[in-house]
Amino acid sequence: MKRTRLHHKRQSNQTLADIAKAASVSTATVSRFLNNPDSVRPERAERVRRAVAEMGYVPNGAARALASQRSMTMGAVIPTLDNAIFATGIEAFQRRLYESGYTLLLASFNFDLEEEVRQIAALMERRVDGMLLIGFDHRPEVYAKLDAMGVPYVCSWAFGLDQKSPCVGFDNRDAMRRLTTYLMEIGHRRFAMLAGETAHNDRARDRVLGVRDVLKSKGLDIEADAYRECAYSIRAGRLAMRALMEQSPRPTVVMCGNDVIAFGALLECQSMAIHVPGDVSITGFDDLPLASNLQPALTTLRVPATAMGLRASDHLVSRIAGNSVILQEKLDVELIIRETTAPPGRV
Amino acid sequence: MKRTRLHHKRQSNQTLADIAKAASVSTATVSRFLNNPDSVRPERAERVRRAVAEMGYVPNGAARALASQRSMTMGAVIPTLDNAIFATGIEAFQRRLYESGYTLLLASFNFDLEEEVRQIAALMERRVDGMLLIGFDHRPEVYAKLDAMGVPYVCSWAFGLDQKSPCVGFDNRDAMRRLTTYLMEIGHRRFAMLAGETAHNDRARDRVLGVRDVLKSKGLDIEADAYRECAYSIRAGRLAMRALMEQSPRPTVVMCGNDVIAFGALLECQSMAIHVPGDVSITGFDDLPLASNLQPALTTLRVPATAMGLRASDHLVSRIAGNSVILQEKLDVELIIRETTAPPGRV
DNA sequence: CTGTTAGCGCCTTCAA
DNA sequence: TTGAAGGCGCTAACAG
Numbered sequence: 001m002k003r004t005r006l007h008h009k010r011q012s013n014q015t016l017a018d019i020a021k022a023a024s025v026s027t028a029t030v031s032r033f034l035n036n037p038d039s040v041r042p043e044r045a046e047r048v049r050r051a052v053a054e055m056g057y058v059p060n061g062a063a064r065a066l067a068s069q070r071s072m073t074m075g076a077v078i079p080t081l082d083n084a085i086f087a088t089g090i091e092a093f094q095r096r097l098y099e100s101g102y103t104l105l106l107a108s109f110n111f112d113l114e115e116e117v118r119q120i121a122a123l124m125e126r127r128v129d130g131m132l133l134i135g136f137d138h139r140p141e142v143y144a145k146l147d148a149m150g151v152p153y154v155c156s157w158a159f160g161l162d163q164k165s166p167c168v169g170f171d172n173r174d175a176m177r178r179l180t181t182y183l184m185e186i187g188h189r190r191f192a193m194l195a196g197e198t199a200h201n202d203r204a205r206d207r208v209l210g211v212r213d214v215l216k217s218k219g220l221d222i223e224a225d226a227y228r229e230c231a232y233s234i235r236a237g238r239l240a241m242r243a244l245m246e247q248s249p250r251p252t253v254v255m256c257g258n259d260v261i262a263f264g265a266l267l268e269c270q271s272m273a274i275h276v277p278g279d280v281s282i283t284g285f286d287d288l289p290l291a292s293n294l295q296p297a298l299t300t301l302r303v304p305a306t307a308m309g310l311r312a313s314d315h316l317v318s319r320i321a322g323n324s325v326i327l328q329e330k331l332d333v334e335l336i337i338r339e340t341t342a343p344p345g346r347v
Numbered sequence: 348m349k350r351t352r353l354h355h356k357r358q359s360n361q362t363l364a365d366i367a368k369a370a371s372v373s374t375a376t377v378s379r380f381l382n383n384p385d386s387v388r389p390e391r392a393e394r395v396r397r398a399v400a401e402m403g404y405v406p407n408g409a410a411r412a413l414a415s416q417r418s419m420t421m422g423a424v425i426p427t428l429d430n431a432i433f434a435t436g437i438e439a440f441q442r443r444l445y446e447s448g449y450t451l452l453l454a455s456f457n458f459d460l461e462e463e464v465r466q467i468a469a470l471m472e473r474r475v476d477g478m479l480l481i482g483f484d485h486r487p488e489v490y491a492k493l494d495a496m497g498v499p500y501v502c503s504w505a506f507g508l509d510q511k512s513p514c515v516g517f518d519n520r521d522a523m524r525r526l527t528t529y530l531m532e533i534g535h536r537r538f539a540m541l542a543g544e545t546a547h548n549d550r551a552r553d554r555v556l557g558v559r560d561v562l563k564s565k566g567l568d569i570e571a572d573a574y575r576e577c578a579y580s581i582r583a584g585r586l587a588m589r590a591l592m593e594q595s596p597r598p599t600v601v602m603c604g605n606d607v608i609a610f611g612a613l614l615e616c617q618s619m620a621i622h623v624p625g626d627v628s629i630t631g632f633d634d635l636p637l638a639s640n641l642q643p644a645l646t647t648l649r650v651p652a653t654a655m656g657l658r659a660s661d662h663l664v665s666r667i668a669g670n671s672v673i674l675q676e677k678l679d680v681e682l683i684i685r686e687t688t689a690p691p692g693r694v
Numbered sequence: 695c696t697g698t699t700a701g702c703g704c705c706t707t708c709a710a
Numbered sequence: 711t712t713g714a715a716g717g718c719g720c721t722a723a724c725a726g
Contacts, residue, residue: 027719065409081438126408412704416705
């Protein structure tokens with residue numbers, strides 16, 4: 001393969017002044033035309049329009065941002081793109097932003113809150129007009145800096161009236177309560193949980209709390225050795241499930257922190273020849289596309305990832321525009337009962 | 348939920364001048380300290396460092412970009428984030444960019460090339476210093492604009508020496524040739540293909556060509572009714588697979604455009620009680636984490652998504668820095684033979 | 695509705 | 711090594 005030095009002579013692009021001259025108007029008029037076409041008399045607007053088209057003019061966003069104090073750019077800092085549910089949410093967020101004239105600056109921090117601080121700092125330097133965060137668990141300096149700089153932000157993927165932060169999300173705890181209640185109703189009593197790692201992760205923590213809320217109200221709990229935390233990966237789910245099922249007595253149901261862990265659990269059962277739901281029931285969280293396609297199809301909670309991305313975008317755009325918004329918006333999580341859950345069999 | 352109007356008084360942040368005053372130096376010195384600390388005498392550097400820390404100074408990226416003509420921002424325009432393999436590549440790309448001081452501007456276009464033109468235009472306005480594209484199929488105006496503005500770009504997810512564009516990718520066609528050759532070696536002759544949609548998608552097209560290359564060299568081909576295109580989704584894969592298997596004679600092997608389609612095909616076989624690989628072999632492309640976990644585990648081609656993201660970042664950063672780079676870099680695709688392929692059974 | 699004219703905050707010669 | 715000063719390209723009063 002040949003190595004070559006390419007000289008990228010950053011072309012001296014056209015500027016507003018060039019267009020103004022070509023169209024025989026002032027730079028102010030060109031600027032107005034660009035930002036609010038109707039404020040320019042049709043005849044001259046047409047002249048400007050043509051000059052812009054002919055000269056292939058591309059406005060300089062940096063200059064625009066500096067002068068207007070708005071970058072038309074929005075930041076999002078997420079744990080990882082490797083989890084499909086985040087990817088879906090971000091996809092929707094970006095699409096909606098674009099429709100509103102904004103561009104997405106994206107960063108991920110791999111569930112490391114210190115790294116998140118740095119990524120957020122980088123976005124603040126780029127002067128994002130608003131910021132999307134996941135959950136409420138963030139280093140205090142994050143909130144401090146965001147407030148100090150007056151950057152509007154919204155937390156998603158979670159909801160809590162006790163929180164002071166604006167949010168567009170769903171109630172992880174309540175969702176898990178509903179699922180747990182259902183499981184108890186069909187007769188389960190011996191619960192196990194394969195939770196996501198709860199350190200620095202309020203969503204994972206709330207999901208565990210939701211399960212415990214319901215169990216405790218009936219005088220039950222998850223036994224110490226029936227509770228495990230693992231990474232959000234199929235492999236981690238499999239390993240944890242295997243360890244769990246090698247104990248006895250076995251639980252009658254295993255609730256997983258998300259669908260990916262549940263996939264791992266389910267797959268491991270297949271290779272251990274443990275029948276689901278005959279021998280053990282399994283539940284997930286998210287409702288990824290795969291959940292409904294696996295055999296048996298996964299009982300889970302449907303997270304409104306797309307709706308959340310859209311609403312979060314609208315929330316930020318509205319606030320920046322100075323409009324009133326719902327400060328804490330709660331979206332619904334749907335309980336999806338499929339085939340991996342059934343009343344407990346032989347006790 | 349209460350609606351509230353939040354007034355985000357865009358705080359009048361500190362500027363270079365404020366820091367300069369506090370540290371009793373000129374703005375030039377502060378600027379130098381920020382961009383090249385060693386060019387400032389230690390004693391004064393320390394004064395500046397302290398002022399910056401105490402005052403919580405955050406440089407204004409827009410001003411910096413305007414003055415330096417570099418935004419320290421890189422664009423990426425991808426088909427969709429909903430395909431895990433893209434998400435993985437972008438994740439790596441972003442991480443590496445960050446290490447080099449760049450921030451990622453991300454846009455997706457849902458496989459619609461007109462939409463891609465618009466998304467790219469938006470990124471060009473934001474004055475990205477470089478751009479990552481997927482594949483070679485783009486509207487001519489994209490290349491024209493990129494060249495006219497002197498924005499370095501690199502195409503990924505594909506490789507072709509006949510292409511004039513810089514790229515960091517892999518050879519889709521050759522990869523499929525290898526897989527097809529293997530299938531013929533173990534005895535297959537009746538091939539079917541569930542390709543991705545090939546219109547405006549050179550990667551999907553190349554994968555089909557690769558299969559045909561090998562078949563034709565043996566005087567074979569994919570029969571017309573054994574070739575179908577479908578979206579990259581489990582559902583589309585299932586539907587296409589069902590239609591395919593309702594015909595007769597059935598193919599002995601079904602090659603899929605990617606793993607997601609293959610998952611659909613495999614799952615559909617399960618619900619149709621068609622044994623894989625006994626009744627039919629199935630292959631994928633990508634090697635998503637799920638591929639090795641399904642039962643039977645999927646035979647597929649491993650795409651170096653992470654490596655590609657890293658290399659693409661390095662490529663762009665190097666070129667911007669004026670260093671020489673490998674203009675067309677080819678990464679390897681690994682043939683992963685697992686359990687969904689076997690010699691054809693009953694003929 | 696349109697033109698004139700200050701900046702926006704920082705970088706980068708140029709001289710010292 | 712440092713400071714002074716002129717832009718970078720655009721927006722947003724302000725006047726007309």
